[in-house]
Amino acid sequence: MQQYIIRRLILMLPTIFVITVFTFGLVRVMPGDFIMAQMAEARGTPDQELIDEWRAELGLDENAMTQYVKWVGGVVTGDWGLSFWQNEPVLHVIGRALPISIELGMLSIIIGILISIPVGVISAVKQDTWLDYLGRGISIAGISVPNFFLATLFIIYGAKWFGWFPPQTYQNPFDSPTGNIQQFLPGALVLGAALSAQNMRMLRTTMLETLRADYVRTARAKGLRETGVIFRHAFRNALIPVVTLLGFQITVAIGGSVIVEQVFSMNGIGRNYIAAVQQRDYPLVQGILLILVSATLITNLLVDLSYSWLDPRIRY
Amino acid sequence: MVAGAEVVGDAGGAAPALATRGRPPHARLWRFARRRPLGAISGVVSIFILLIALGAYTKVLLLHDPIVTHGADRLLPFFSDSADGERYYILGTDDLGRDMFSRLAEGAKISIFFGMGVTLISVTVGGAVGLVSSYVGGKFDLVIQRLVDALQTVPLLVLAIAIVSISGPGIMKGFWVLAILSIPRPVRVIRGSVLAVREETYIEAARSLGASDRRVMLRHVLPNVMAPMIVLASYVLAVAIIIEASLSFLGVGAQAPTPSWGAMLSGNGAVYFSTNPRLALMPGLAISLVVFATNMFGDSLRDELDPRLRGSR
Numbered sequence: 001m002q003q004y005i006i007r008r009l010i011l012m013l014p015t016i017f018v019i020t021v022f023t024f025g026l027v028r029v030m031p032g033d034f035i036m037a038q039m040a041e042a043r044g045t046p047d048q049e050l051i052d053e054w055r056a057e058l059g060l061d062e063n064a065m066t067q068y069v070k071w072v073g074g075v076v077t078g079d080w081g082l083s084f085w086q087n088e089p090v091l092h093v094i095g096r097a098l099p100i101s102i103e104l105g106m107l108s109i110i111i112g113i114l115i116s117i118p119v120g121v122i123s124a125v126k127q128d129t130w131l132d133y134l135g136r137g138i139s140i141a142g143i144s145v146p147n148f149f150l151a152t153l154f155i156i157y158g159a160k161w162f163g164w165f166p167p168q169t170y171q172n173p174f175d176s177p178t179g180n181i182q183q184f185l186p187g188a189l190v191l192g193a194a195l196s197a198q199n200m201r202m203l204r205t206t207m208l209e210t211l212r213a214d215y216v217r218t219a220r221a222k223g224l225r226e227t228g229v230i231f232r233h234a235f236r237n238a239l240i241p242v243v244t245l246l247g248f249q250i251t252v253a254i255g256g257s258v259i260v261e262q263v264f265s266m267n268g269i270g271r272n273y274i275a276a277v278q279q280r281d282y283p284l285v286q287g288i289l290l291i292l293v294s295a296t297l298i299t300n301l302l303v304d305l306s307y308s309w310l311d312p313r314i315r316y
Numbered sequence: 317m318v319a320g321a322e323v324v325g326d327a328g329g330a331a332p333a334l335a336t337r338g339r340p341p342h343a344r345l346w347r348f349a350r351r352r353p354l355g356a357i358s359g360v361v362s363i364f365i366l367l368i369a370l371g372a373y374t375k376v377l378l379l380h381d382p383i384v385t386h387g388a389d390r391l392l393p394f395f396s397d398s399a400d401g402e403r404y405y406i407l408g409t410d411d412l413g414r415d416m417f418s419r420l421a422e423g424a425k426i427s428i429f430f431g432m433g434v435t436l437i438s439v440t441v442g443g444a445v446g447l448v449s450s451y452v453g454g455k456f457d458l459v460i461q462r463l464v465d466a467l468q469t470v471p472l473l474v475l476a477i478a479i480v481s482i483s484g485p486g487i488m489k490g491f492w493v494l495a496i497l498s499i500p501r502p503v504r505v506i507r508g509s510v511l512a513v514r515e516e517t518y519i520e521a522a523r524s525l526g527a528s529d530r531r532v533m534l535r536h537v538l539p540n541v542m543a544p545m546i547v548l549a550s551y552v553l554a555v556a557i558i559i560e561a562s563l564s565f566l567g568v569g570a571q572a573p574t575p576s577w578g579a580m581l582s583g584n585g586a587v588y589f590s591t592n593p594r595l596a597l598m599p600g601l602a603i604s605l606v607v608f609a610t611n612m613f614g615d616s617l618r619d620e621l622d623p624r625l626r627g628s629r
Contacts, residue, residue: 015466023478133354136615144608146558148565149581149600156589156596201615251471258473259562273474274566277481285478289470296469 005305012297016290023289024068058084071286081283085276090287093272098291100170101268103180104187104260105253111192112199112249119196120203124238125230127208135200142197147256150190151263158186166264187260194256195249202245206238213237240307247303251296348620355616361609369428372421379406379415382422383573386413391592410580410595411588419575420602426576427557427606430491434556437495439549442502447541449503450510451533461507464500472497472555473562485568487560487576494559498552505548509541543621550614554607561603577603 074081080090116139123135158164167183210216211234219229258270265271269288276284349356371377380403388399392409407416449460472494479493480486513519514537522532561578563569570576577599588595 014462015469018466019469136612137354140608140611140615141604144554144611145604146561146565146578146600146607148562148578149603152581152589152596153600156593251469254471254474256473258471258477259566262566270474274477277478289474289478292471292474293469 005301008301015297016293019293020072020286020290021068023286024071025064075290080287083281083284085279085281085284090283093284094269094287094291097267097269097272100266101254101257101261101270104184104191104257104266104268105250107184107188108191108195108253109246109249111188112195115192115196116199116203120200121207121230121235123200124204124207124211136204139197139200142193147190147194148259148263150193151187151260154186154190155263170267183266187264187266190260191253191256195252198249199242199245203238203242206241207234210234210238243306244303247299250299254292352616352620355613358609358612358616361605362613365424365606365609366428368421369425372425373429377421378418380418382414382418382575384414389413391588407598408594416598419580420598422575423577423580423599423602426487426570426574427560427603430487430560431553431557433491434495434498435549435553438498438552439502439545442499443506443545445499446503446506447510447533447538450507451514451529451537460503464503467497467500473559476559476563477566477568480563480568485571487570487574490560490563490569494556498556501552502545502548505544506541509544510537513537513540546621547614547618550610550617554610557603557607
């Protein structure tokens with residue numbers, strides 16, 4: 001098992017390498033760099049000498065390879081560079097934004113699980129009845145309604161009916177729990193709805209399969225009560241693909257959070273990412289992408305490891 | 317719609333046996349509609365929306381120009397006449413006096429063509445790559461799978477935003493970006509099916525009879541992996557439509573004045589919501605409806621085609 005973990009961790013490195021090279025090249029291929037973006041806002045013709053000096057200061061005058069090597073060296077030693085736009089170390093910016101995104105993500109996933117498990121189980125157990133159709137209809141509606149639409153509706157009707165506006169500044173959960181919940185709940189509900197829809201469909205499918213398995217038939221033949229059959233036997237085995245899905249949902253939560261953070265004005269990773277891309281703030285874009293990719297890879301590893309806990313037949 | 321049923325019946329051996337095999341196509345359609353009414357309705361709705369998109373493409377449904385503004389006709393309600401009496405607006409106008417019905421129809425065209433194009437490209441290319449890679453196996457397969465894994469680690473929207481920012485915003489660039497980024501998923505899905513089918517006895521029989529790799533892949537493996545691919549296509553379509561709307565919403569997809577549903581939702585729609593909610597509600601509901609219909613249809617199709625999931629009779 002330990003060997004497996006170590007092997008997986010080592011295998012992560014080439015993937016991270018590919019992604020970092022890719023994103024590094026990506027942002028530098030963009031027309032105009034950070035300095036041009038800043039100059040575009042200034043009036044009058046920019047002084048070429050000033051531009052060159054600025055460029056040298058930011059390290060943009062060297063060729064791409066050198067920049068990449070320097071950046072990788074920095075990352076490994078804990079110096080992720082200075083954000084051009086926010087003028088702070090990238091790690092500080094990320095450190096501020098990450099807890100917000102993590103909290104949003106976790107709340108969304110929890111809400112997703114809370115909704116999807118009862119709906120999914122009921123839908124599978126009562127297949128093809130109106131309950132099934134209702135459950136499937138709701139869950140598909142959850143995936144179909146775009147999250148930016150739902151988020152916009154939240155804000156508009158929240159303001160209209162309840163006079164509520166999303167709090168602008170971050171409320172620390174330890175300082176002000178109610179304020180924190182107020183700020184995160186709408187976004188988490190929006191994201192959670194979509195996540196629950198995916199979970200529910202997967203759970204329904206896997207439950208349907210396991211409910212037709214031989215061991216379930218044996219359990220019923222032995223005279224076990226139906227609820228016992230469902231929860232003690234079918235459900236646990238149906239969970240394995242759902243756990244895989246949960247792992248992917250971390251990625252989905254991050255992608256969806258980009259929009260939700262934008263609409264609800266939450267200063268998380270997603271919002272910083274969009275702004276950084278628009279500003280051509282290379283260090284910040286690279287830093288954020290590095291975090292995202294690493295988080296996804298580590299989550300995949302954790303999901304794979306959890307399989308051996310859920311199904312003892314699976315051993316590494 | 318019944319392609320899965322027809323081709324599957326061809327392969328023999330362990331192919332899933334559909335009770336509808338051997339019946340004429342219209343009987344199969346009717347049976348599908350009776351057993352899965354919601355799926356059938358969704359299929360009809362999807363076709364209806366496709367027709368709207370085609371109507372916009374051929375300009376038949378564009379009652380008025382979706383882009384030209386009319387200052388005198390701003391924010392008119394449903395079923396109203398224009399200020400100069402020359403035009404009739406079924407669904408009213410937006411804040412710049414443009415006909416909502418035509419804009420919605422044009423938006424349908426954009427979303428549907430975008431979605432179908434992305435789906436077609438990614439499913440065929442991804443399917444082909446996945447089919448060959450999983451069947452052949454070996455080092456080639458390993459490399460492809462590593463690439464696919466790497467591409468899938470970054471969330472689709474995040475990567476799409478970055479790439480579209482490079483190439484400049486615009487619908488066509490977003491289209492190609494998304495088509496390419498959507499390829500990994502079909503590769504993954506088809507891989508699972510191919511790996512299972514590869515070990516079947518009839519494949520072994522075909523090979524021992526001397527069938528070439530190419531023949532085995534095309535004639536025996538492919539028909540048996542079609543069903544999950546068809547379902548996947550409906551999923552890819554839904555995702556593509558939502559991502560196009562998201563990119564337009566964020567301002568990096570379709571550019572004004574192109575009436576993409578997502579763009580209609582962000583700019584004027586939100587601003588005028590308190591007085592004229594329909595400006596934002598209509599495109600939002602349109603997106604939801606299209607995605608709902610395609611998802612529901614794909615779901616029902618999968619339930620119908622996968623024999624393991626049929627309800628107990």
